[in-house]
Amino acid sequence: MRTTRTVPARPVLFTALAVTTAGSLLLTPQTAVADPEPPVHREAALDRHAARTPASAAQRALGSTEDASRAVGDDSRGYPRRQVLTPDPENPADKSIKLGLTPYHAIAPRLNALQALGDRVSVEIAGRSAGGHRLYLVTVTSPETTRQGRAQARMRELIENAPALAAKSPEVKKAYKAPVFVNNNIHGNEWEGTDASLKLIERLATAKDDKTRDLLAHSRLYFNITANPDGRIAGTRANANGFDMNRDFVTASQPEVRAMRQIMTTKQPAVMLDLHGYVNGTLIEPTTPPHGENYEYDLFLKNSYANALGMEAAVNGLGYTPAKDGVEPAQIPFRDQEEGWDDWPPIFTPQYAAFHGTVAAHTVEIPLQVNNRAYDTLPVTELRRRSAINVDVAGAALRATLDFVRSRRTSLVADQIEVFRRGAAGAAQVPVSPETVPGVPGTGPEDVYTTKFPRAYVLPPSGTATARLVDHLLANDVRVARASHAFQLGGKSYAKGSYVVDMHQPKRGLANALLADGRDISDKVSVMYDISGWSLGRLWGAAVETLPGLPYGVLRPVRAAAPVAYVAPRGDLRLRLADPSEIAALNSLLRKGVQARRAADGSAIVSGSARRQATEAARTYDVSFHATKITGTTPLHRTRVAAAVTPGELFALREMNFEVTPVSTGVLNAGFDWSSVDVLFVSAGLEYGDLTTGARTALDAFLDGHGLVGRGATGAAIGSATGLLAAKPVEGNADANGVVRVVNSADALMSGAPDHGFVYAPVWFTDLGPRVRVEQSYATGNPLVSGHWRPSQDGSGGPVDAAGQASVISGPRAVLFGTEPLFRDHPKGEFAQVGRALFTMALASGSGKESG
CATH class of the missing domain: 3.40.630.10 (Zn peptidases)
Structure with missing residues (x-):
């Protein structure tokens, strides 16, 4: 029944092939190796295509055991295909x-x-x-x-x-x-x-x-x-x-x-x-x-x-x-x-x-x-x-x-x-009416939902977020092409290698559902069953634009996104930390004892002496390390997270390679070893008022020398109860959800973050204390781009009330999110915000709780 509110894909691996005349290190595909707990990064781009590859002669034999199973999808051998299944205990x-x-x-x-x-x-x-x-x-x-x-x-x-x-x-x-x-x-x-x-x-x-x-x-x-x-x-x-x-x-x-x-x-x-x-x-x-x-x-x-x-x-x-x-x-x-x-x-x-x-x-x-x-x-x-x-x-x-x-x-x-x-x-949709759906009684204007499909979408030629999205489209049977030469359309220039999604294709509906902004349907219905805005074009961190037409003669279909993995051949190395795969790559280096420092823009600087380890991380996580002369100022360390979070958030944290220990009110009351973690992340399942005296004392002692990352009303309540951040959380309509416009600060926490976010039961912060910084705000006007966000019955809690208000705030030892940056492992472009916050708060130390 519906209600209103793994084994991950193998990482793409690369091996060093050659050094170009320009001196950059090229990384080319090689066969992935089985990993008992591989992180989720780019999708298996060839899901559909591999499924349609004919099986070997041995596999085609009827009566084979399940060890000789073929990929689902090869129907060309006919039926039946008997195989003996081994029993489970x-x-x-x-x-x-x-x-x-x-x-x-x-x-x-x-x-x-x-x-x-x-x-x-x-x-x-x-x-x-x-x-x-x-x-x-x-x-x-x-x-x-x-x-x-x-x-x-x-x-x-x-x-x-x-x-x-x-x-x-x-x-x-x-x-x-x-x-x-x-x-x-x-x-x-x-x-x-x-x-x-x-x-x-x-x-x-x-x-x-x-x-x-x-x-x-x-x-x-x-x-x-x-x-x-x-x-x-x-x-x-x-x-x-x-x-x-x-x-x-x-x-x-x-x-x-x-x-x-x-x-x-x-x-x-x-x-x-x-x-x-x-x-x-x-x-x-x-x-x-x-x-x-x-x-x-x-x-x-x-x-x-x-x-x-x-x-x-x-x-x-x-x-x-x-x-x-x-x-x-x-x-x-x-x-x-x-x-x-x-x-x-x-x-x-x-x-x-x-x-x-x-x-x-x-x-x-x-x-x-x-x-x-x-x-x-x-x-x-x-x-x-x-x-x-x-x-x-x-x-x-x-x-x-x-x-x-x-x-x-x-x-x-x-x-x-x-x-x-x-x-x-590229034919027009046919609106529902008594004439177009005879035999279906009660159709009317309230049932007419259509859209205008763009002629095409275009994505940049490179980048981890772009590659992930392209592979995801391909896995969903959406056709993607790549430009073999630079081209111009509508007065704009597009680089060689740009990815183009021609919307004259059989599954244009799915392509548009994934890439389009979506629609604000707040005035269409009074209630929604579940999420009503989900645009991957806005939430996955890749720049997605529409094209008024198609370039002539330069598009070639692709079966997988081009590799992103790159390591500069000399100098110190910069990793942007704007993508979950980049956070995962950094965490893998820190676990191995590689030294890294945080730059003023929030990126990570790795010494050129760790080029071999960086190359391995680039292969595994399909990320790029570029040469830099920036010197990071703050050492970054292996980060172990105590997490009172939803299953989706737990999954996303592990996707970013954080070492995570799930906690809750019950776990803390039973006695928790705080020495095993470096930072606390709270969004669900931890209520300060339900803690025993001993558990409160232990939590307070930990937070006296460590930091907190919180999300939503539950995270804000912990921040307030422990005196870490002076701010008043305001809860919007609990049924509200969708894609929103946001304005980010230029500081390390939000530098390079997307200008769109995702909300479900949105929260914003007012009455900020003297040491509280606004890291992100909801855009002015109506911040909702797509979804369903109405005011509550008393007229409050709507998007106009949230407009211009703080959506993410920070202090010396706490960061609070009013958005849902890890929702159901979905808004990939926002994950790095949480990753950066966890690194920052793991470094927090000393006393100095907020007052007033």
Whole structure:
């Protein structure tokens, strides 16, 4: 169910190749080496392309073990593809068992048995969870020879890459198998979709009726059996990294989300279901406004509403009643609600799928709660009764969807082709109206959300932030080109090597969703379900501009961003510290005992005598060390952080290579060894008033000689309670979130920081004490660029109240953030602000608490 509020990618490695005539050291790609805990830096740029690389002859053998698994996406070998899954150790603590559902350790044997039932079921390993568990992708379809598999792959490519031709292809119309994707259990304590899918797969594996034969002859059905095995086992919503993965699709920070992304980019589903719980009665999307403005929403709504009606009829047709079973009739938010369940941000699985050509996509919330308090308090018999009903309801939704696909395959594929055709042709979106979506009652102006796509975007030719963003676009199946020569457009000059995103491409909607500023929708709806602004163009630290056209003859497609890694061949070295990878690189050097000093502009100066270690860091983190004559004044040291923070912030701190020890009120009350850390970072889970006398004394003693970094109201409260910073935190509307304009100081903490930030429940600071510095302020006027930020009911707490007010402040031994610079591992361009603050506060010493 939605609520309102890992194994990271391998680092790109480089090896020294040569010294140019200009004397600069070149670093060129080499094969990455396995790392048990590698930091997250640039994405694996070749996710999609590697997935489509044909497997070796040995791997193509049917009946292979999972050790010979291929990357998900190579469908050219046909089906079935049997492989024997090794069993997992039995785990009696698996939370599924109490509900009478399938524990994770029983899934592999079950899938082995399903493959043995006939020639319709195949299993692949789609990846591993943050906790190391296998992610199983099951394909159900009628058998295909290698030749037939290649034909399907060719038609799938034609649909995306040449949609105008695909629309006219008799072969596509007659023979293309409509892809359907069923995603289960992305929230680990919403279990039953997994069991409903396993039951359905078993029936499909052996059914002899004509409808099943026809369905499998004209469709491929893909089942992600459990998207969150960590949470399934532990009974938690989040994965082992503490992430709600149904909020992660813009960033794809989690391995499970990257696996789902790969499924969607390579399988290209026309229809998908994401099975959740628990809303009574069963909630079936499509949603209320606001609707994602980058979709071809007319095609999406037409198909999603029609399928929702079928699912509703099937669920209600099971015969469960409120009086007898506690089950309310199904509901469709688009029809039955005014607002509050929207499809605005692409952080949710179905909304993200829509950008890959899915024209009917649904969150389905099954009815009876069995998680959280219910799990701990209800009798086992009642829990199992509820779970059985939930499995039945999920099964009804699945069967209705397959009936929908079987009866509408041709039109579904045609509409998917039309999504890609509009993108490739640069065609205008079609606004929703009674005329454009006949059969969908109640459409009106409140449902019209469209945008004007730019002709193209351009990014600079170099830089760690640029490379990260380019690789991220490529991993999301967005096409990127690079200029082989300098060019001019619209009176501006652009350097050789500039990256260009041509917006006449099949997945322009996703490209725009990631790169555009977004929109301020504060006046459109009174409430928002989750984040409403997320622009990577503003938040990832790369300069992204629009182009009025395309340069002629200079663009070449790329499969990965060019390497950034560079080390000057002589002199001392400067590392900017404006990017999380640069912070990570510095931390790796400090851990190895390399001496570094902080310059006045906040950058790090490394002695030329450490060039070998700098070269290693440049290889690992894909960063640049430039020659400098600046001499740093303040020594930088290895920084160990005690962190009372959210899971996303903890993940981001470790991404920057800080040594982090999680703390909380409970940890401090139990007795914490403060000698093991150098600085305290607080944003959640630590309340000064709830500490014991001994814990307060120990905390005060630590902060008497060390520094504090705080975020939000909780961090500010610690700063105030300990007397470190005299300032009054003002909390804005708690539901407010989005991208904001900010004004940075030129001092070391914020030098070079982006002029945009991210807020969720924004905070600003007033009544500043005499030694408090304003490091950053919200811009004047209305600082909100995109998102949803209204005043509270009493008229206060809106963006106009925050305008011009301090958003980040500092004192001798504290830095407080009113923004969310590490939110869900998302606003990458802001991470370095926190990194610099931690370095600064780790150096803080002496007394001198603020007064008044």
